[in-house]
Amino acid sequence: MSTNPFEPLRREELSAAVDALKSGPAASDEFRFSSVALKEPNRREIREGTIKREAEAVLIDRATGLAYEAVVDLETGSVVKWLELAPGTQPPIMMDEFAECEEAVKNDTKVREALAKRGLTDMSLVCAEPWSIGYWGEEQDSRRVMRALMYTRLEDEDDNCFAHPMENFTVLVDLNKQEVIGIEDDGFLHVPTELNNYHPKFLGAARTDLKPIEISFPQGRNFTVDGNHVEWADWSFDIGFTPREGLTLHRIGIKDKTSGGVRSILHRASLTEMVVPYGAPGRSQQQKNAFDAGEYNFGYMTNSLVLGCDCLGDIQYFDATLVDSLGRPYTIENAICLHEEDDGILWKHWDFRTDDAQVRRSRRLVISYVVTIANYEYAFYWYLHLDGTIQFEIKATGILSTAGLEPGETSKYGQLLNKDGLYAPIHDHIFNARLEWAIDGDRNSVFEVETVAEDTDDPIISPFYAKRTQLTTETGRKANLATHRWWYVASSDRTNKVDEPTAYRIIPTNPVAIKKHAGSWVTKRAQFATKTIWVSKLEEGERYPAGEYPNQSRGFDGLPQYIQAGDSIVEEEVVMWHSFGLNHVVRIEDWPVMPKQVTGFFIEPYGFFDENPALDLPRHEGNHCSTGGTTAGDPAAGSQLHPH
Ligand code: ABN
Numbered sequence: 283m284s285t286n287p288f289e290p291l292r293r294e295e296l297s298a299a300v301d302a303l304k305s306g307p308a309a310s311d312e313f314r315f316s317s318v319a320l321k322e323p324n325r326r327e328i329r330e331g332t333i334k335r336e337a338e339a340v341l342i343d344r345a346t347g348l349a350y351e352a353v354v355d356l357e358t359g360s361v362v363k364w365l366e367l368a369p370g371t372q373p374p375i376m377m378d379e380f381a382e383c384e385e386a387v388k389n390d391t392k393v394r395e396a397l398a399k400r401g402l403t404d405m406s407l408v409c410a411e412p413w414s415i416g417y418w419g420e421e422q423d424s425r426r427v428m429r430a431l432m433y434t435r436l437e438d439e440d441d442n443c444f445a446h447p448m449e450n451f452t453v454l455v456d457l458n459k460q461e462v463i464g465i466e467d468d469g470f471l472h473v474p475t476e477l478n479n480y481h482p483k484f485l486g487a488a489r490t491d492l493k494p495i496e497i498s499f500p501q502g503r504n505f506t507v508d509g510n511h512v513e514w515a516d517w518s519f520d521i522g523f524t525p526r527e528g529l530t531l532h533r534i535g536i537k538d539k540t541s542g543g544v545r546s547i548l549h550r551a552s553l554t555e556m557v558v559p560y561g562a563p564g565r566s567q568q569q570k571n572a573f574d575a576g577e578y579n580f581g582y583m584t585n586s587l588v589l590g591c592d593c594l595g596d597i598q599y600f601d602a603t604l605v606d607s608l609g610r611p612y613t614i615e616n617a618i619c620l621h622e623e624d625d626g627i628l629w630k631h632w633d634f635r636t637d638d639a640q641v642r643r644s645r646r647l648v649i650s651y652v653v654t655i656a657n658y659e660y661a662f663y664w665y666l667h668l669d670g671t672i673q674f675e676i677k678a679t680g681i682l683s684t685a686g687l688e689p690g691e692t693s694k695y696g697q698l699l700n701k702d703g704l705y706a707p708i709h710d711h712i713f714n715a716r717l718e719w720a721i722d723g724d725r726n727s728v729f730e731v732e733t734v735a736e737d738t739d740d741p742i743i744s745p746f747y748a749k750r751t752q753l754t755t756e757t758g759r760k761a762n763l764a765t766h767r768w769w770y771v772a773s774s775d776r777t778n779k780v781d782e783p784t785a786y787r788i789i790p791t792n793p794v795a796i797k798k799h800a801g802s803w804v805t806k807r808a809q810f811a812t813k814t815i816w817v818s819k820l821e822e823g824e825r826y827p828a829g830e831y832p833n834q835s836r837g838f839d840g841l842p843q844y845i846q847a848g849d850s851i852v853e854e855e856v857v858m859w860h861s862f863g864l865n866h867v868v869r870i871e872d873w874p875v876m877p878k879q880v881t882g883f884f885i886e887p888y889g890f891f892d893e894n895p896a897l898d899l900p901r902h903e904g905n906h907c908s909t910g911g912t913t914a915g916d917p918a919a920g921s922q923l924h925p926h
């Protein structure tokens with residue numbers, strides 16, 4: 283049996299959980315497994331050493347449309363929880379439903395007639411993009427429904443279907459019955475036919491002038507891996523993987539150079555949600571607002587990574603094992619990539635009096651995974667730096683979700699991509715990361731900082747300072763660029779050299795707030811996207827910002843409820859939820875495949891150490907790193923550029 287409490291369930295544990303359910307309450311063949319995963323032990327169980335190995339599962343009974351939550355005790359093999367959820371609760375869309383939805387659409391006679399009107403008869407080239415339906419008001423019943431947006435490929439199956447959208451022709455599918463229940467077709471028949479491809483078979487030769495870069499570690503790796511526990515430089519953490527989030531990090535801590543013990547920073551960190559509301563008003567467009575984690579499960583959409591392409595260097599991969607909708611375990615090989623990389627300069631100073639230059643190189647440990655959610659890719663990177671910084675970065679790439687116009691028409695709601703009636707509407711990608719703090723212990727407090735000018739009668743002096751305000755109860759706060767508002771989390775149990783509490787801060791470098799009207803359903807359902815930072819007191823079960831089941835949800839789940847009680851966040855176990863993202867005003871260069879667009883955030887030590895913790899980095903004595911800050915005084919240099 284596993285010794286690490288955060289090690290994801292192994293294949294045999296997943297099978298044991300599925301078997302227990304199938305030979306118990308889920309005996310009917312109508313049950314589908316939305317997810318089976320480790321039920322993570324909570325902090326108290328870890329502190330007290332009372333950890334049980336348990337599986338949590340979410341199931342759907344296709345016969346009744348009802349969903350269930352279950353817990354299986356893996357030591358006894360018994361089902362210890364079986365809970366029927368309220369009618370209409372819709373667990374995330376399962377991978378198998380993508381294919382089932384497309385098949386139902388393509389087999390429908392009326393869909394075929396509508397396609398024929400557009401001159402499309404080759405069903406092997408038609409694509410039905412399985413969009414979550416969201417919620418549109420009282421008239422919507424509680425069936426499990428997906429809205430397929432229609433595209434076609436033209437040349438062959440490698441042609442980019444997003445160049446050929448069928449605007450305002452969408453198909454509703456009942457996923458439990460796998461049948462078409464509605465066609466929304468306003469008769470707009472133009473399908474752009476210009477081919478816009480990125481696949482090599484449609485492109486000319488690749489350039490040949492770039493010589494290879496190789497990354498080598500001649501003396502071996504600097505990190506050690508023991509199961510799912512990793513240590514690198516002074517860092518220590520556990521790797522987890524969930525169906526919902528994909529990669530999760532646990533017990534992130536850093537070694538105290540004096541005592542050798544590990545100081546805790548975060549008990550758990552993960553990317554928990556992302557919503558993408560689109561700005562254009564037409565029916566196909568305004569109803570696009572997927573919650574890519576809560577409705578689709580990042581874990582299931584995780585790529586198998588390839589050495590030299592997705593990651594470069596000396597890589598340690600981790601596989602992820604999940605179950606399909608029939609409860610059969612399968613493995614995504616190389617789902618997580620762990621490696622170390624050079625990161626330019628960490629610190630430098632040249633002393634002009636002595637002509638002494640001291641410079642130290644930065645390097646970082648990268649823990650990454652990549653998900654594909656239909657058209658888009660999101661590459662997620664956690665970076666641990668030598669100065670104690672934890673960075674999270676997202677590279678959004680993949681293919682724009684496009685829309686159709688009449689040839690020659692333009693739209694203020696998006697970027698024209700060609701003159702055959704193809705454009706890409708404006709949208710936002712609003713992510714949310716959940717940070718469960720544990721700065722030097724479990725008791726933490728949260729402060730807001732703003733840089734303000736002092737009220738003064740003397741405008742010549744005009745001092746300004748960083749004003750700190752403690753946040754005392756659960757809350758949501760917005761970024762304020764005018765005051766550079768940011769937040770820090772302070773320990774109750776440890777102080778630094780100047781008697782201040784040890785702390786970490788988060789600076790919202792990429793705040794993006796939802797633009798849709800407060801009365802729109804997507805805003806109601808994505809309340810997390812209305813604030814930059816939310817702080818809640820840690821409570822069991824409060825784990826997703828748009829709630830446990832955002833698929834077809836009706837709004838105000840998740841964070842608005844988590845903070846509703848207004849509990850104290852003074853000297854408590856606190857969770858910070860950071861919303862950030864990309865305001866995607868599309869460029870023509872984002873087409874036909876988008877060069878990465880980057881977003882993310884930094885969390886940095888803020889009085890956690892007594893000084894720069896990276897003074898002891900290797901000095902590169904004897905090579906050009908140690909001296910030579912300028913060419914001053916050297917008559918042979920400095921007047922012109924000269925290659926060495
Ligand atoms: N990237 C949004 C999305 C998700 C699922 C299906 C289609 C599109």
Ligand code: CU
Pocket residue numbers: 678709711866
């Ligand atoms: Cu985008």
